Amino acid sequence: NKVSLIVNAIDDTFANGDQLVSIGIRSIYRSLGQFEVMVRDNEASHLGVVSDGLVSGARVFFDMDGDGLLDEGEPHTLTDKRGTYQLLLPTGLYDRNGDGVVNSRDGQLVAKGGIDTATGLLLRNSLTAPPTATVINPLTTVVNALLSSDPNLNENQATAKVSEAFGLAPDIELLSFDIIHEASQNNDLASNVLRAAAAVQDTIVQIDNLIGSE
Secondary structure, three states, X not given: OOOOOOOOOOOOOOEOOOEEEEEEEEOOOOEEEEEEEEEOOOOOOEEEEEXXXXXXXXXEEEEOOXXXXXXXXXXXXXXXXXXXXXXXXXXXXXXXXXXXXXXXXXXXXXXXXXXXXXXXXXXXXXXXXXXXXXXXXXXXXXXXXXXXXXXXXXXXXHHHXXXXXXXXXXXXXXXXOOHHHHXXXXXXXXXXXXXXXXXXXXXXXXXXXXXXXX
């Protein structure tokens, strides 16, 4: 016999991204099976991946006031098993300075929590990036910190400074370089970027530990 199922969902304006739905089928006697359906979000304008290792279940949000906290009205979502996220940030709502693009002048992307799928450990510290980034990782966190500290810098200039500081090739686009994916593709540049990201993350964790012990 053929069975048809209809799944209805309510669209939450501030919780964007694909959602994996598990559906179980039972008779009155036993389980007949289970399957998963990916509900695609067609309204996302910003797609990216959170990586310190791939981070699953991280809360990613557009931090409009730069306080590092998820406030009411700030768009947010969760990363999936591959660390990917989707956010809807239309310029009409979030381009506050009217330059036609949602960038570091308008806010920052913040990733909090989640599980590093490589280690199984909780991501204890926040990772950040400018909104123009398609990756959020320890190196984009440094880029974002430079942008926050010097309003005269743009994304390209801040990225160049970070690449130079870590001895990375100047043609690497740190705000879009997916470290884990590039490493899996045997990109020779990925190992240097991975080492730099690991060094930054170790430093962040040590600082957090020192602060937490006071």
